[in-house]
Amino acid sequence: MPTISGSGETKNEHQLNKGVWTDNGPPAQAPFNVIGKRVPLKDAYRKVTGEGVYADDMKFPGMLHSRILRATQPHARILRIDTSKAEALPGVRAVVTGADAANRFGVLPVSQDELSMAREKVIYNGEPVAAVAADTEEIAEQAIWLIEVEYEPLEAFLKPRDSLKDVAPELQLHDKVEKKHPNTNIHKAVDQEFGDVEGSFKGAECIVNAEFKFDGISHGFTEPHAIVAHWDADDRLQLYTPQQVPHYTHRALAKVLELPMHRIQVIRTMVGGGFGGKSDPFQHEMIASLLSMRTRRPVKLTMDREETFLTGRGRHPTEGKLAMAFDAQGKLLALDSDIIIDGGAYGSFGVVSAYYNGVLSNGPYAIPAFRYHGKRVYSNRIPSGAMRGHGSVNPRYCTETLIDMAAVKLGLDPCDIRLRNFMPSNTLTPYHKFRITSNGIREGLAEAMRRSDWKSKWGKLPYGHGIGVGCAWYISGSALPIHWNKLPQSTVHLKIDMDGGVTVHSLAADIGQGSDTMLAQCVAEVIGCSLERVHVKSATTDTAPIDLGSYSSRVTFMAGNAARKAAEEIRAKLASAASKLTGQPAQYFDLVNEEVICRTKPDVRVTFMEALHEAQADVGALVASGSYQSPPLGTQFKGSNAGLSPSYSFSAFICELKVDPETGFVQPIKIWAAHDCGRALNPLSVEGQIEGSVHMGLGQALTEQLRYRGGQLLNGNFLDYKIPTPFDTPEIEVIIVESADPEGPFGAKECGEGALAPIIPAVGNAIYDAVGVRMFEVPMTPDRVLKAIEAKKRAEAKGE
Amino acid sequence: MSKRLLKFVVNGRQAEVAVEPHHTLASVLRNELNLTGTKVGCDMGTCGCCTVHIDGKAKLSCLTLALECQGAQVRTIEGLNEYEMHPLQRAFAECGGSQCGYCTPGFIMKSCELLEQNPDPSRQEIKEALAGNLCRCTGFMKIYDAVEQAAGELRKKNTQQPAPAKV
CATH class of the missing domain: 1.10.150.120 ([2Fe-2S]-binding domain)
Structure with missing residues (x-):
């Protein structure tokens, strides 16, 4: 049975789950000493004092500053670029254009479609065209406006449906498009059908369907993009960058700059928020590197806020037509979805997005028959990419809205219809063979219902006041790496020298989510030392073993397991040292609270340092390596790898809100957020991740949208792109569900992304409960809500 | 435009900096005085990352020209961590x-x-x-x-x- 805790009831005391946990390591019943404790993040004191170093804080002797000239056309041929006036400006040290870097790159090996700067034509308004390195930022800024670019405009593709049509080759945005549609701007099409979809709809008691539309949104991290590139005296490139995935940037730099990887070091600075928006290898990383190689000087490139918006990679604008079939008891029979997502100018993670928009609808409910037609298209807009909850968030809104509609049609409580359809734990989905191990969604929803007093509120609150529910699941890391090779997905190295400090080396990027702290906890728990001893070095590719980085909610599960395994090796060495010192058998020793204690004779014990120094005799520093590779999973059809994960998180949210029927303004009152994270290694962080996900999801639900005129972004700033402020954010009560995953480190699985998706439908469904209108367009801005209320009034007046 | 001399007190310490009249307090703190704890998130007064105290009042340093602080007492995040953490x-x-x-x-x-x-x-x-x-x-x-x-x-x-x- 999963255990329940969280911010509402157990503020400072965390109930440990003594549930089943079968992998190696300390016995499942052992009380944990470091795991499960509310500990501050390892780097928090550097952040609260201002000591933490972000890329824009860095200074090097002789450092130059760079600015990028960006396209002013959404789609145009470049007829001429003249940089001579810029080059002549005093203080300008180098100017680069697309002519200086021919190699294409991209995060996915199948979509190598980005250039460092545009060549021949530009494909979105904001695309880098040229860049300058100068003595000061002001000179660089002056210089880019001296660069003359002559464009010949081409037909722009600004609506995703325009990209479906056949066009002449010169109007295709990229050479490589979907093979099934070779003359279009379709990047990737996915078509899947399993089970008897037609038959299920024919025989269904209840069919619900609707068309949905979602605006694009942006990650909105507070740190604008900033980097420093330094081609150093050893003819090596040092790139300081706030990367979620230093390893992919490392690979892309090698390709673009035509250097062996070992002549490049990627150094992750502190990351001022990522959320998926700092996980692609980026054009500005290439540009600063090119400028530094040209000048042999360090080059800093800091973007302004608008450029950060233009760099993009946010959630895809989405249009979907979905239908679901149910029997008379509310049992789900089939899901049919047809979705187009607007990828913008580049491929980015888009092939994965195209799959995820369909396949991640195969939970948290059992789906007996499934059909998905998905298309990701290229357009002349800001590139879309991976954003928190990648690919699962918008379709989740659709299915959760449809289930709610079915509940109303069938006269069922929306929570009850969900409880009837949740997939069980320890099961495989029928077609994709997604392996569900632990699953605490039932307990989560039941607890959210209890705390919110759902049964006495749903359908019973006065007009304008409503309550709604939304559920979701998400992967704990993609089981298959982006680059097909035999390397592990995570490797962690440990080193302990005579000073007693434990150094953890990993390339898992701490982006503020607390992964350094998580690694330290996993290690300290296994070797029985205090957290203060453990120092995490997770920033430099020269010293850190490869980890695929912070995306797809993989870090706790994969790097945590690797850290645990490395620590097991050290643990064995310390236990045999204690055995040597005391004459008791090594397997009898427990490592707890800085001591190595004989289990059978508790008065036989040595200190951590005594054991360490004995273990170091003749060998010096203790070193160990641990790695993680997903178990073989899945099945054989083409594309079946997408969505596979060693474990899945589950969440069930309830939202209470008020709608002003006069203005359409929606004011959330309270959110109850139950999330099954397997085990909360650090409940303080888990709550922080869930609260942050709710806040970000509320933004997409109610206020955030990228608005365009033609190809021009209208609101690339925090005044017009409306992130919820403290005033807009209601109280969030987190309910931590611990289902003790059999393979997660100490039972843990993800909590950083899955908790975003359910809040948006919980808001939509609460709006229905409040004022009786369904919202099919997201965000649910006051004008849209008001329009829906007025349409309903008109329909009622007509007696419909 | 030529630089002017800005004399003010930052975290209790006298500072004299030659600044361009159009430079913001945020940029002078970060680039001239190396007080990089003050962050710039939007550079247009919408995010609050650059908040510092000027004569005891919280102000956005990205919207304050450095020369407006002539003779002022400025306190930054670094100033809260002296002798002990705030x-x-x-x-x-x-x-x-x-x-x-x-x-x-x-x-x-x-x-x-x-x-x-x-x-x-x-x-x-x-x-x-x-x-x-x-x-x-x-x-x-x-x-x-x-x-x-x-x-x-x-x-x-x-x-x-x-x-x-x-x-």
């Missing part, structure tokens, strides 16, 4: 009020002004005071927790110390 700094770390950390200095400086004016704020008063600061990571809950914890600590500290003699 209770707000400790509380933001301990309560999980800082994740990526980029907005944190701004939130702490704004909270510091609040607690200097109102040692025992309600949650609503905290919300109102922080309404101009954006955090994309925390959902604000743990920031409120931190401000409340620090307020409690500061009140305790102030009751233990004898009240300063009136001048």
